Amino acid sequence: MLQDHKPYLHFTGRSQLDKSINSLIGIVEGIAIDQEINEREVCFLQDWVREHQELQNRHPYSELMPVVHAALADGVLTEEERDDILWLCQQLTSTGYYDQVTADLQRLHALLGAILADGVVTEAELQGLSSWLADHEHLKTCWPYDEVDSLVVSVMADKKIDAEEQATLRSFFSEFISFLDNTTIVSPVIAEQGGVTGLCAVCPEIAFEGARFCFTGASSRYKRTEIAEIVQKLGGEMASDVSAKVDYLVIGAEGNPCWAYACYGRKVEKAVKLRKEGKRIQIVHEHDFHDAVSDA
Template identity: 65%
Template sequence: MHSDHSAYFKFTGKARLEKSINSLLGIVEGISADSRINANELEFLNHWLNEHRELAGRHPFNELMPLIIQAIEDGLLSDEERQDIRWLCERLRSSEYFDRITADIQRLHAIAGAIAADGRVTEAELRGLSNWLAEHDHLKTCWPYDEIDSLVTKVMSDGKIDDEEHRIVQGFFSEFIVLFDNRTIVSPSMTDGISLVGLCAVCPEISFAKSIFCFTGTSSKYTRTELAGLVNRLGGEVANGVGAKLNYLVIGADGNPCWTYACYGRKVEKAVELRKQGKKIVIVHENDFHDALADS
């Protein structure tokens, strides 16, 4: 950045963000006509990445950049990958995202952290949180609304919190005390003796033989190619996209900030829609997928 621009640079944040996202959309559309990326096209996309490298740890670039890097690592840009990038760009530049979803999810994180901050979660606090959740149900399918809502509903079903329930709620909510870093929450499903009904299945039974898997997000342990190889060796298949025949959609845990929009992205949106139509698609967190691999 030229030194003459620095004085007013901070006042153009949203305009710069929209320009960056629009430029990315144009680049992706321009190089994806043949679904392959040649060296010159890759260099052009890498130029966009390098231009925004210093912002890689800041939202929303900490969502966009891992998605792009993962998409191009094999030198190809499939239709599914292109649609994922386009979906996320459209969400990130929408007025709904800026004005409502972002603010309310950030508030939810702060609420959970504040409840846990004194080391004691009370029934009155959970009732207040439950009322807030009911007033903000437009956040459904955005992490961590569904998980928090399920946990609060289960714990408060008898109107009181026992010691075990307190331990679980306090442990989960404590992850939100650290508000200002990019630490990934790696335990979105609470499984310590409490059955929850949320977006991700809790302690799911995962069968590999003759099952169809799809992956979204970034894995903390494997590349997409490695994941496909593991599933194939256990008798399963891997699909690039979400369809009616899909059995499992696995959400990766790594490379996303703890309230990432990308984590619950286009594939999850489609899977939820198909489940509402009666399709038996199980949405699995990566941790449970790794457990199933170990058991197999």
């Protein structure tokens, strides 16, 4: 975790708790979504346990961890054990900090990562995912619900997953496979104008003179003040928030542990909404931003 993030964690204790348990719900749902659970999927759940090991003596993890440990003791997750974990998670979570949409999106993100835990997306998993999406239609218009739905519908049109479709699914789902908050989105997709395209621009042409930039997450190279100085030196200006007047939203490579979701936060969500409304805002990855600075 970057040093700049640590002071903020003090103010997000409840949100971090809710996010972690919502993620656990999504993981358990995801690895069991095809009614089968294999060794690599169990290992994916064990990764969540290791990530939260230091909290096992604190409430409510002190109640949750023994149940998860007992379920994983034999390396198998039975249907009864799954239901016990999900039931307890439901008792421990609240929507006092997050609304239901945010909580369900956190579950969706973890679910996608769990589906890809064994490196392959199967037809049975997509059928299970399709049912989950149908039960959560209140998430429509929220990224990445529409994108996931579009992918599932297009891939399952012929009820088979070919090699190209498998690669597309793996590329998209892999964005959600890490529990750690030191990663950020790289190449996810967005549903626009009846099709599915990349969320982050590919090899974008970034012009600084007279352009307005906004930054989200954390940079792998510079502090936020240093980025502002670079932009201003090259003739652009920095905005503190996303709006229709922003030309570029730059996504930091290091992410931010205070984000509502592990791989992006409110600014990306807002930019996606503006894009879908037809506003001309480019979402670019920090690496492309650095390339543009070097070229300038």
